[in-house]
Amino acid sequence: MIKENIIKILKENKNKFVSGQQLCNKLNISRTAVWKYINELKNNGYMIESQHKSGYMLINEPDIIDYIEISPFLKTDFIGKNYIHLESISSTNDYAKEIASKAENGTIVVSEEQTSGRGRLGRKWVSEKGQGLWMSIILKPELTPQSSVKLTQVAAVSVVNAIIETIELNASIKWPNDIIINGKKICGILTEMNAELDRVNYVIVGIGLNVNMNKFPDDLKDKATSLFIETGKKIDRKKLTASIINNFEKYYYIFLKEGFEPIRISCLKHSVTIGSEVRVISGKNEFNGKAVDIDNDGNLIIEIGDGSRKAVMSGDVSVRGILGYV
Numbered sequence: 001m002i003k004e005n006i007i008k009i010l011k012e013n014k015n016k017f018v019s020g021q022q023l024c025n026k027l028n029i030s031r032t033a034v035w036k037y038i039n040e041l042k043n044n045g046y047m048i049e050s051q052h053k054s055g056y057m058l059i060n061e062p063d064i065i066d067y068i069e070i071s072p073f074l075k076t077d078f079i080g081k082n083y084i085h086l087e088s089i090s091s092t093n094d095y096a097k098e099i100a101s102k103a104e105n106g107t108i109v110v111s112e113e114q115t116s117g118r119g120r121l122g123r124k125w126v127s128e129k130g131q132g133l134w135m136s137i138i139l140k141p142e143l144t145p146q147s148s149v150k151l152t153q154v155a156a157v158s159v160v161n162a163i164i165e166t167i168e169l170n171a172s173i174k175w176p177n178d179i180i181i182n183g184k185k186i187c188g189i190l191t192e193m194n195a196e197l198d199r200v201n202y203v204i205v206g207i208g209l210n211v212n213m214n215k216f217p218d219d220l221k222d223k224a225t226s227l228f229i230e231t232g233k234k235i236d237r238k239k240l241t242a243s244i245i246n247n248f249e250k251y252y253y254i255f256l257k258e259g260f261e262p263i264r265i266s267c268l269k270h271s272v273t274i275g276s277e278v279r280v281i282s283g284k285n286e287f288n289g290k291a292v293d294i295d296n297d298g299n300l301i302i303e304i305g306d307g308s309r310k311a312v313m314s315g316d317v318s319v320r321g322i323l324g325y326v
Contacts, residue, residue: 002027003037004068007046010058019055063130065110065241073242079106079137079249086111088129093192093206096136100194100202107138108245114208132226133209133241137248140202141256145195148203150260150298152177152191152314154251155205157266159187161251162243167227167235172272175291175300176314179209180272184225186210207244211235264294273300280312 005027009018023034038056042048045062061069066085074080082104089095089111096109113129137155141148156173163171163179171187172180179187190206210226212234227235254262268274273291280287280302289302289310299311 002029003040006037007041007068014058017054017057065237069238070242073239075246076249080108080245082107084109088113088115090116092134092136093190093204096138096204100138103138105140109136131213132211133237135207137205138202141200143200145193145200148193148200151203151205152189153267153298154255154263155189155207155248157263158247158251159244160270162240162247166240166243169230173267173270175273181225181230185223186225211237260296267294
C-alpha cells in the first residue's frame with residue numbers, strides 16, 4: 001500500500017514538487033524507503049522528476065491498468081479488492097483457473113497482453129499489449145451450475161452499460177456473449193466453470209475488449225472493431241476497466257437478489273439478435289429461423305418456418321445472422 005499512497009500523493013500534487021521529508025512524515029517511512037519506492041514507480045513507467053532539496057514531481061503516468069491506476073474509480077464492495085495485474089500471460093482465464101481454488105471471491109486477473117487469448121469454442125482472440133482490456137473475474141457463487149451459465153449475460157449487460165457510461169457510445173449484445181458496435185464485434189465473453197452435480201466450486205468470467213487497436217488482421221477487419229476505431233479517440237482504459245467492474249458487481253447483486261428477469265430485460269433492450277433472421281449451427285446440424293425472445297433460463301427462442309419455437313442453449317451452438325456476422 002505504501003507505493004500506492006506515494007503515487008496518490010504525487011498525483012494530488014501533479015507538476016509540483018513534494019519533498020522527500022513530506023513523504024516520510026505522511027507515510028511514516030525512511031528516506032531510503034521513499035527512494036526505493038520512487039525507483040519502483042519509475043520502473044513501472046511513471047515519469048517522476050527528482051531534484052535535490054526540491055523532492056519528487058510526477059510528470060506523466062503510464063497507460064496501464066494496475067490497481068494503483070484504477071482504484072480511484074472503483075466503487076465495489078468485493079469485486080476487484082483482490083486485483084492481480086500482469087504484464088503478459090497466455091490467457092487470463094487460464095491463469096485464473098490455476099489460482100481459483102485458493103483465490104478470494106471477486107478476485108480479478110488483468111493482463112496488458114495475452115499471448116494465447118481465446119473465445120468461445122476455442123477461437124483465437126487477438127490481444128495486443130496495452131491496446132485492450134483482458135480480464136477474468138473469479139466468482140464463488142451459491143448457485144446451481146444451470147444458473148451460473150447466466151453469468152455470461154450478466155457480464156454482457158455490464159460491459160454494454162460501462163461503454164455507454166464512460167464513452168457514450170451505443171453498444172449491443174449478440175446473444176449470448178458478444179458485444180457489437182456498428183455490426184462488428186468489439187468484445188467477447190468467455191465463462192468457464194468448475195462444478196459438481198448440484199454445486200459450483202468457482203466460475204471464471206473472462207472479458208476481452210478491443211479498446212485502442214487501430215487495425216486488425218485481414219481475416220478479422222470485416223468482423224472486428226475497437227472503441228478507438230469507432231470514436232476516433234484514444235480511450236482511457238483505467239476509467240473503462242473500473243466502470244466494467246463497478247457495473248458487473250451491480251448487476252451480479254441484482255442477479256443474486258432478484259433472479260434472472262431484470263438481466264433478461266436488459267439483454268432484450270440491448271439485443272442485436274432479437275428480431276433478426278439467424279442460422280443456428282449445432283455440430284453437423286443447422287436450421288434457420290427468427291430470434292424472438294430470451295427465456296428465463298437465458299436460452300434464445302427461435303421461431304422456425306412452421307410457426308413452432310425452439311429454445312437454443314448457449315454453449316451448444318453458434319448463432320449467426322443470415323445476411324452477415326450479426
